[in-house]
């Protein structure tokens with residue numbers, strides 16, 4: 253592990269860090285045959301609902317779908333939405349010789365073909381409504397009131413030998429899924445988390461842009477204020493650090509020319525998977 257900052261922690265930091273750095277979007281390694289007991293889901297949700305949420309309103313409802321017929325219907329919608337998009341992206345990545353991108357596309361497409369076979373699908377919902385008047389603060393209040401809990405849920409699953417993936421593609425046909433599952437008006441679906449035991453446990457840290465490159469201290473200088481400008485603040489502190497146990501992928505990313513200081517930060521695509 254990298255040099256540690258001074259700590260007064262009573263936690264086993266090595267284990268906590270391992271959990272935080274190896275909780276991946278799991279698709280091909282989901283064990284589609286092994287049943288997931290409801291008690292495990294409930295235990296992980298007990299942990300998840302400790303997460304912060306605006307005014308502590310806890311307006312969430314966790315829809316847990318285990319019925320095979322319903323999973324199949326939701327999986328069909330998911331596939332119809334994401335298969336064409338993913339096939340197209342995979343071709344672009346193939347043409348560009350993007351090996352990491354191709355691996356991601358293959359993984360996404362595997363889940364596209366198998367979502368309905370995953371033993372449990374969790375759809376975290378919020379009592380909320382989105383309309384033309386819904387502004388940035390409303391949206392951040394809404395999604396910020398459930399995504400921390402979703403991530404806690406995923407961490408809790410990982411710590412118990414299960415895997416998951418944060419997915420949103422089905423939201424392009426959210427109304428249809430609401431009809432299938434009887435989700436009433438006044439509830440917003442926020443994502444869909446397929447859950448299963450994993451076929452292996454030895455997941456690795458992922459490739460990510462170095463922290464020093466994406467961190468600004470104190471003042472956002474004009475020469476790096478906008479995408480297209482300098483990515484690293486003149487005042488950025490500290491060297492990029494990756495856990496020593498990092499995978500080849502993670503190491504490769506740290507050394508990649510596309511992440512040098514001065515490179516253009518990528519924009520988040522509007523429709524992401």
Ligand SMILES: Cc1cc2nc3c(=O)[nH]c(=O)nc-3n(C[C@H](O)[C@H](O)[C@H](O)COP(=O)(O)O)c2cc1C
Pocket residue numbers: 275276277278356359360363417418419420421422458524525
């Ligand atoms: C907002 C958002 C939407 C996503 N939607 C999908 C999706 O629809 N399908 C999917 O397979 N993965 C989806 N993902 C998972 C990402 O592909 C995944 O987090 C990314 O490839 C990085 O992989 P890692 O988390 O294992 O490092 C989504 C992630 C985020 C944050």
